[in-house]
Amino acid sequence: MEPTNGKNPEYFHKVVDCQYACPAHTAVPEYIRLIAARRYTEAYLVNWESNVFPGILGRTCDRPCEPACRRGRIEPEPVAICRLKRVAADFKDDIRHCLPVAPERKNGKRIALVGAGPASLTVARDLAPLGYKLHVFDSLKAGGGFMRSQIPSFRLPESVLDEEVGYILEMGVSSHFNRTIDSLKDLLDENYDAVFVGSGAPRGRDLKNLPGRKPGNPYIHVGIDWLASVAFGHKTSIGRRVIVLGGGNTAMDCCRTARRLGGEDVKVIVRSPFKDMKASPWEKEDAIHEDIPIIDNHVPLDFVVEGGVLTGMHFEQVRAEYDANGRRTLVKLNQAPVFYPCDEVLVAIGQENAFPWIERNIGIVFDKWGMPVLDPDTFQSANPRVFFGGDAAFGPSNIITAVAHGHQAAISIDLFCQGRDITDRPPPHVNLVSQKMGIHEWSYDNAIEDDPRYRVPLVEKQLALGNRKLEVELGFDAAAAYREAERCLNCDVQTVFEETRCIECDACVDICPTDCINFTANLPEPDLRQRLRVPARNQDQDIYVSANLPTGRVMVKDENVCLHCGLCAERCPTAAWDMQKFLYQVAKASEWPLNAEAAESPGN
Amino acid sequence: MSYIRPHFRHPEQPVNDLGYTRRHYEGSLSTLCAGCGHDSVSAAIIQACFELSLPPHKIAKLSGIGCSSKTPTYFLGKSHGFNSVHGRMPSVATGANLANREMIYIGISGDGDTASIGLGQFAHVIRRGLNMLYLVANNGCYGLTKGQDSATADRGSVSRKGVPNPFEAIDLCTMALQTGASFVARGFSGDKAQLEPLIKAALCHKGFAFIDVISPCVTFNNTSRSSMGYEFVRDHIDATGKMDFVPLRQEISANYEPGSSQEITLHDGSVIHLYKKNGALHQHDRNQAIRNLQTHREQEQILTGLLYLDPDHCEFHDTLGTVKQPLRDLGEGDLCPGSRALEAINASLR
Numbered sequence: 033m034e035p036t037n038g039k040n041p042e043y044f045h046k047v048v049d050c051q052y053a054c055p056a057h058t059a060v061p062e063y064i065r066l067i068a069a070r071r072y073t074e075a076y077l078v079n080w081e082s083n084v085f086p087g088i089l090g091r092t093c094d095r096p097c098e099p100a101c102r103r104g105r106i107e108p109e110p111v112a113i114c115r116l117k118r119v120a121a122d123f124k125d126d127i128r129h130c131l132p133v134a135p136e137r138k139n140g141k142r143i144a145l146v147g148a149g150p151a152s153l154t155v156a157r158d159l160a161p162l163g164y165k166l167h168v169f170d171s172l173k174a175g176g177g178f179m180r181s182q183i184p185s186f187r188l189p190e191s192v193l194d195e196e197v198g199y200i201l202e203m204g205v206s207s208h209f210n211r212t213i214d215s216l217k218d219l220l221d222e223n224y225d226a227v228f229v230g231s232g233a234p235r236g237r238d239l240k241n242l243p244g245r246k247p248g249n250p251y252i253h254v255g256i257d258w259l260a261s262v263a264f265g266h267k268t269s270i271g272r273r274v275i276v277l278g279g280g281n282t283a284m285d286c287c288r289t290a291r292r293l294g295g296e297d298v299k300v301i302v303r304s305p306f307k308d309m310k311a312s313p314w315e316k317e318d319a320i321h322e323d324i325p326i327i328d329n330h331v332p333l334d335f336v337v338e339g340g341v342l343t344g345m346h347f348e349q350v351r352a353e354y355d356a357n358g359r360r361t362l363v364k365l366n367q368a369p370v371f372y373p374c375d376e377v378l379v380a381i382g383q384e385n386a387f388p389w390i391e392r393n394i395g396i397v398f399d400k401w402g403m404p405v406l407d408p409d410t411f412q413s414a415n416p417r418v419f420f421g422g423d424a425a426f427g428p429s430n431i432i433t434a435v436a437h438g439h440q441a442a443i444s445i446d447l448f449c450q451g452r453d454i455t456d457r458p459p460p461h462v463n464l465v466s467q468k469m470g471i472h473e474w475s476y477d478n479a480i481e482d483d484p485r486y487r488v489p490l491v492e493k494q495l496a497l498g499n500r501k502l503e504v505e506l507g508f509d510a511a512a513a514y515r516e517a518e519r520c521l522n523c524d525v526q527t528v529f530e531e532t533r534c535i536e537c538d539a540c541v542d543i544c545p546t547d548c549i550n551f552t553a554n555l556p557e558p559d560l561r562q563r564l565r566v567p568a569r570n571q572d573q574d575i576y577v578s579a580n581l582p583t584g585r586v587m588v589k590d591e592n593v594c595l596h597c598g599l600c601a602e603r604c605p606t607a608a609w610d611m612q613k614f615l616y617q618v619a620k621a622s623e624w625p626l627n628a629e630a631a632e633s634p635g636n
Numbered sequence: 637m638s639y640i641r642p643h644f645r646h647p648e649q650p651v652n653d654l655g656y657t658r659r660h661y662e663g664s665l666s667t668l669c670a671g672c673g674h675d676s677v678s679a680a681i682i683q684a685c686f687e688l689s690l691p692p693h694k695i696a697k698l699s700g701i702g703c704s705s706k707t708p709t710y711f712l713g714k715s716h717g718f719n720s721v722h723g724r725m726p727s728v729a730t731g732a733n734l735a736n737r738e739m740i741y742i743g744i745s746g747d748g749d750t751a752s753i754g755l756g757q758f759a760h761v762i763r764r765g766l767n768m769l770y771l772v773a774n775n776g777c778y779g780l781t782k783g784q785d786s787a788t789a790d791r792g793s794v795s796r797k798g799v800p801n802p803f804e805a806i807d808l809c810t811m812a813l814q815t816g817a818s819f820v821a822r823g824f825s826g827d828k829a830q831l832e833p834l835i836k837a838a839l840c841h842k843g844f845a846f847i848d849v850i851s852p853c854v855t856f857n858n859t860s861r862s863s864m865g866y867e868f869v870r871d872h873i874d875a876t877g878k879m880d881f882v883p884l885r886q887e888i889s890a891n892y893e894p895g896s897s898q899e900i901t902l903h904d905g906s907v908i909h910l911y912k913k914n915g916a917l918h919q920h921d922r923n924q925a926i927r928n929l930q931t932h933r934e935q936e937q938i939l940t941g942l943l944y945l946d947p948d949h950c951e952f953h954d955t956l957g958t959v960k961q962p963l964r965d966l967g968e969g970d971l972c973p974g975s976r977a978l979e980a981i982n983a984s985l986r
Binding site (some may be wrong): 105106107472478479480482535536537538539541542543545546547548566567569582583593595597598599602603604605606 | 638640641642643644645646647648649650658665666669670671672673675676678679825826828852854858866867870
């Protein structure tokens with residue numbers, strides 16, 4: 033096997049599992065260390081730099097980082113990364129003076145942003161400080177997009193949303209709220225230099241063809257529309273008995289909101305088995321905690337309407353079968369339909385994109401599913417002036433993905449407005465620095481704590497159910513946040529091996545608590561993985577291979593369960609091992625040298 | 637500096653016949669210098685005991701004074717231990733062994749503890765054929781007192797002090813052969829592939845097993861002109877052959893080329909397979925082993941591997957004809973057989 037190229041930033045980036053899994057590549061261990069040091073403001077700014085909405089995401093993120101967390105491979109539960117992010121937001125000082133400021137003198141370029149959700153706001157956040165004049169349009173009365181209309185206040189208080197949306201709008205962004213864009217052509221005719229479409233996936237799926245849907249209409253609501261009505265105060269109550277159809281996070285928000293609006297007997301009924309539901313495990317837990325049963329393997333058959341009043345629904349019972357490829361089919365049990373009585377139904381079975389306002393003759397190409405055809409790296413559409421991001425780009429996803437899209441689209445727009453090649457993307461900022469402070473002393477806390485994951489305290493249930501605006505999660509206090517932060521393994525502090533220094537004394541092999549390090553004959557990767565002290569079976573994790581050592585062997589380290597405890601480096605007599613902090617920051621707009629020729633000339 | 641080793645282990649760590657992982661054979665975190673060969677020796681002992689599925693509570697670790705004698709703290713944390721007086725480990729081991737012959741005795745010593753202050757004890761414990769593993773972690777210097785040349789340092793070898801050693805070296809393997817050890821081997825802490833099977837075989841050997849492990853002192857004796865540094869040893873090492881240790885009950889799965897290998901069955905039924913480099917070598921020929929060592933020394937080569945083995949040698953308990961069970965298992969009836977037994981003895985003498 034070829035020696036590992038530590039100079040390729042992606043190698044060490046991949047070792048930082050959480051950061052690698054984060055669509056915006058937030059420097060997670062970096063901010064967790066800052067939280068442990070009680071430097072909340074800096075922890076917040078590390079977040080803000082990458083993900084723009086730390087307070088919002090610290091409450092609502094889909095957390096792709098947590099299933100990836102290395103801690104989850106050595107004990108049952110990962111670090112509570114998401115809730116630590118909230119700690120940074122909760123305990124920070126006023127950060128306004130730390131944020132970038134839009135220059136008084138603009139660069140003469142005007143950009144229109146359609147939709148004021150996370151994708152558009154991220155584009156604004158990246159472009160405003162560069163002197164762009166930004167116009168954001170949204171049909172709602174305030175910014176935030178679906179973060180405002182669909183995420184209930186008991187999960188995300190309005191004050192947090194207002195604060196973080198405000199940071200961006202206050203950078204001199206012109207906001208045009210309560211204004212629906214119904215023609216992209218008209219917008220393009222206003223001579224914007226570029227248009228960014230971050231309009232989300234605004235249409236909730238319905239069960240239009242299910243018998244009883246029409247007569248039952250007054251009692252049947254599409255989930256995301258209903259949540260928006262609640263958010264803006266148009267709906268304040270619901271029937272006593274409520275059925276929520278669907279198994280995603282929107283269904284969880286619907287049922288929990290229904291409990292707060294007077295629903296006493298609220299059930300979630302879903303087609304798939306419980307374990308296959310799209311909702312995040314913690315959101316399912318939260319719903320169950322609020323006495324909401326989740327009834328799985330039930331396919332809706334009809335709405336039962338008697339005398340113009342909805343009385344309930346029939347369901348067919350099924351069981352899931354999986355073929356060799358893991359593809360699922362729902363097989364009918366052929367039992368009599370089950371009847372569940374109810375007063376109202378919320379349909380939360382998915383969302384769709386809809387672009388009725390984009391003319392089909394303005395150069396944007398749509399595929400057969402009605403989605404715009406885009407370059408996956410630049411987010412540019414076939415009309416070079418129009419860029420897409422967030423759910424509008426590739427279908428419904430989540431906030432953090434929308435933010436990642438926004439950063440990339442901002443780079444594209446910036447390059448485009450400068451008349452440069454937008455496929456020539458700026459490389460990430462990378463830094464790799466030794467953490468050695470003394471003979472056996474590191475500048476990071478390398479001791480490994482054994483504590484299991486800490487629980488976020490909740491507000492008392494009866495209190496929570498009585499007020500839809502009362503935030504359920506209280507958040508970690510400073511002491512719990514410290515303990516939880518200490519669980520982080522500092523995976524960004526890399527074990528860097530310098531083979532020319534190694535005397536093959538085996539000290540690192542002997543001390544490594546998780547048997548990661550090996551000295552063995554070199555072989556092709558599959559054989560090498562088998563030959564290790566503990567075979568490296570986790571193929572998702574790389575193995576780190578040195579060049580040949582004096583004995584003809586190579587050093588092989590399985591990255592899989594390395595604790596980053598630094599003992600290999602402490603026990604190394606020749607400092608062949610060193611603990612080096614790896615910082616990886618995705619480049620943002622205009623961090624690419626403005627004048628490429630000038631940058632290439634020496635001494636510049 | 638870290639004083640606590642993290643408690644997490646690889647979730648897929650192998651498990652032995654007793655259901656234990658390597659973790660159950662570990663000790664405290666070593667306080668020896670980083671890169672000390674002794675830590676590799678400890679790791680090899682851990683691995684050997686783990687692979688042999690030895691119950692930790694059936695093992696006693698004994699040592700004297702010195703860097704090497706500190707190491708029993710760093711392995712087999714669940715076993716018995718006795719850190720005795722300088723050079724007197726053999727006496728303590730003898731006493732313990734006589735009191736309880738069912739335990740497995742691992743004596744750890746260093747070149748100072750064995751070849752200087754303990755030379756007399758060393759010679760006599762071998763003469764008696766005590767059933768134990770006597771392992772010397774040999775670094776050719778007194779590391780604990782700033783690296784003075786020890787009695788095993790080769791003449792002309794230069795430690796960190798920079799002055800060639802003017803005295804002749806004691807070769808512990810030669811001495812063990814001459815005083816009657818029934819298992820003699822030499823290993824190198826930087827070659828666990830060889831050291832681990834040697835330790836396993838020595839632990840299964842009934843009688844006195846001696847392993848001299850060259851274990852470089854990274855702090856005081858790892859210079860380019862030292863004959864016990866990593867580099868020198870790697871450049872001058874030779875082995876009697878490769879060795880496989882197959883414990884009892886385990887099926888022999890490897891294919892052995894006829895003629896090149898020799899099988900030796902130990903007292904407990906386990907088997908050593910030797911792939912000898914030199915077909916004329918006889919592991920049971922004591923004179924040849926001594927000559928072999930001498931020849932290699934003359935050629936500035938370090939001969940390692942299994943040097944001599946007599947699996948049927950008489951051990952101390954057999955020589956003395958002691959009781960078959962540990963003393964602690966003897967009941968009142970055994971110890972005070974009563975007047976009838978006394979009369980019988982007296983009668984037999986009349």
